[in-house]
Amino acid sequence: MRITSEENDMRDAAVLDDPAGRYPAYDFSRPAQLGRESIRHLEAAFESFARLWSSQLTAKIRVRAHLALEWVELVSYEEYAITLPATTAMVTGALPDRDEPCVVQFGLDSALLWVVQMMGGKSTSLPEARTFTPIELALVRNLMEGTFEHLGASLGPLLPGGPVYSGVHYNPQYMQVVSATAAVIVARYTMRLGDSETSATVMLPASAVVDRLAETGSGSTAAHGAGQTLDQVRNAPxxxxxxxxxxxxxxxxxLDLAPGDLLxxxxxxxxxxxxxxxxxxxxxxxxxxxxxxxxxxxxxxxxxxx
Structure with a gap:
């Protein structure tokens, strides 16, 4: 066995790196998280959309509707899809010059309640969930075209342009418009329709939003952020x-070394x-x-x- 001073240096460096194991391992399979300012900006935009969508639903279906934003996060599409029911309404909206769509998702039972109310019926509870008939799909499409207008107005410069209705999908696992590993921004809402409570989500492709999210801040803020990053790098021990x-x-x-020996x-x-x-x-x-x-x-x- 032979020991070199370089091997000792490597062992010492490993101990100095993180002797107490204080830093968790970074998971490179997950998207990087959004900054606090970016989250606040998105929350404000999604809360604005919630107010507009609530007003639209209340006026169209003649039932008091209320949406409350729960949270906004950046995840992969696969992580988002597994949180959804096996069968649900996923209405896609095409974005200008983008292959990836945005998605407004809600329960099929909620949408069928909207249809009943828009056709003049009365319902005090959510109907049993099922896929739409052609007439029901036409009514939902008419409603969602206005919803996407509200989404475009609420998010404004965060999107490359106003989303336009493009279709309805019923199974999040088989919707092939977004790859499983693609990063997406998801806003989750609690939706109250009269006495019934359910949930809804909005999904945006992160690739279409993140760069614009950074650009929406003032130029001085962006420059200050870059300066802060450089300062932190320079001051890192x-x-x-x-x-x-x-x-x-x-x-x-x-083993034979003793005080006074020369190397x-x-x-x-x-x-x-x-x-x-x-x-x-x-x-x-x-x-x-x-x-x-x-x-x-x-x-x-x-x-x-x-």
Whole structure:
């Protein structure tokens, strides 16, 4: 067995990285999370949409409707789909110059209640869920065309343009308009129709929203954010080490070491030392002193680290 000083450096670096295991492992299979400001901006837009959609439903179906926003989050489409019923109404809206649609989802039982009320009937409870007949689909489409107008008006510059009704899907697992791993922004609502309570969601393709979400802030805010990021990077603590050329010795020699023993180092006296961060060489430096403290003078910077 042979022990090198580089192996000791690697072990020490591993201990210094996270000795207490305080930092959870990052899951690269999940989308990155939205910032606090972005979430607040989206919540304001989705709450505005909730008010407009509530007013539209109340006027159209002659039943008092109320929507309350529960939360907004960034997830993969697969994570979103598994939270939905196996059969539900997923109304897609086409976005200008985009292949991925936005989706307004609600229960089929809720939509059938809307149809009953729009046809002049009366219902105090949600009907049994089933897919739409052609006449029911035409009524739902007419209603949803207005809903997508409200969605476009509420989100404004966050979308590439106003969404336009494009179709209804009944099974979220088989809706192939969005890949399973694609990142989507989901707003979940509690929907109250008279005495009945159910849920609804709005899904937006993250690729169509995130860049515009950043652009909606003022230019100074964006610049300030970039400056803050740079400042944090510059102020991040980093351990650097002044390192001689490594020496390799046998384990037996290590066990026989005693005070007063000398080890011949292969580092020439005139050769500068290596300044390293972890195992990455940063520069070459010569040792010296500044007052009562040891110091080093930088003699050369490794170009590849700039």
């Amino acid at each position: 980093m351990e650097v080490t002044l390192r001689l050329a490594p020496i390799t010795i046998g384990a037996g020699e290590v 011949r180092l292969p580092h020439p006296e005139t050769k500068p030392f290596e300044l390293v961060a972890g195992t990455t060489p940063l520069a070459r430096a010569t040792p010296g002193a500044q007052g009562s403290r040891l110091a080093c003078t930088i003699t050369a910077i490794h170009e590849e680290t700039n």
